[in-house]
Amino acid sequence: MKTIYPFIMAVPEADRQLRGRNKVLQLSSLARQAVQLSANQSGVKLGELMKSPEGAPLPVGGYFWSLAHKTDYVAGVVADFPIGMDVEKIRPCAPKLYRMTADDAEWKLGESISDLLFFRYWTAKEAVLKSVGIGLKALSLCRVIEIVDDHHLMLSYKQQEFDIEHYYFNGHIAAILAHPVVQWMVQDISGWLVSERQPLTI
Numbered sequence: 001m002k003t004i005y006p007f008i009m010a011v012p013e014a015d016r017q018l019r020g021r022n023k024v025l026q027l028s029s030l031a032r033q034a035v036q037l038s039a040n041q042s043g044v045k046l047g048e049l050m051k052s053p054e055g056a057p058l059p060v061g062g063y064f065w066s067l068a069h070k071t072d073y074v075a076g077v078v079a080d081f082p083i084g085m086d087v088e089k090i091r092p093c094a095p096k097l098y099r100m101t102a103d104d105a106e107w108k109l110g111e112s113i114s115d116l117l118f119f120r121y122w123t124a125k126e127a128v129l130k131s132v133g134i135g136l137k138a139l140s141l142c143r144v145i146e147i148v149d150d151h152h153l154m155l156s157y158k159q160q161e162f163d164i165e166h167y168y169f170n171g172h173i174a175a176i177l178a179h180p181v182v183q184w185m186v187q188d189i190s191g192w193l194v195s196e197r198q199p200l201t202i
Helices: 020-042 095-101 115-131 136-141
Strands: 007-010 064-069 073-079 085-089 142-149 152-157 160-169 172-177 185-187
Touching (some): 007 020, 020 073, 064 085, 064 115, 073 085, 073 172, 085 115, 095 115, 115 136, 115 142, 115 160, 115 172
Parallel strands (some): 007 185
Antiparallel strands (some): 007 073, 085 172, 152 160, 160 172
8 A cells, every 4th residue: 555544533422422331332333434434545345344352453355454442533544564553632641651651761762751742652552562463461562762753753562663653633642553655534523524644733
């Protein structure tokens, strides 16, 4: 694929109000719709989206997929290489989460520790671990090795390096394994679709 198309979709208000398992199931369904939109944009026909017993997405016809969902937004992407994606709302977090997510050497790569930097690290590591089919149990083995710029980080996991691209929108951050051309597709609640990278404004 010359271009990959990560789709981010706003969750309808009625679905945001759901609770418990009903909410999880509906958000998962919406995220799978985002995966399908990404496939359609790439001209890929996907079969049934299946997961391994460990919960990792299984390739479909040689194509890989990843999804993420939060209360306000869901996201999905399809690529012809192992892909991982995450999305989070930028918000204050407990100090213990900072310590769990990265060590002192990693935090020293930034000019200062902030909620934004925390979620850059968290989403980047989540995207890497999703791409290799490993859950957050391997969080400490995935390390940030360079802050390239406001939109890119370099990470390492088991002696392999990963370039992560970030996208910022409406107080949220999305992360994806970088590709020569990434065209972000973001749909807000009114249906307006935008496909250009937004500046970093939180």
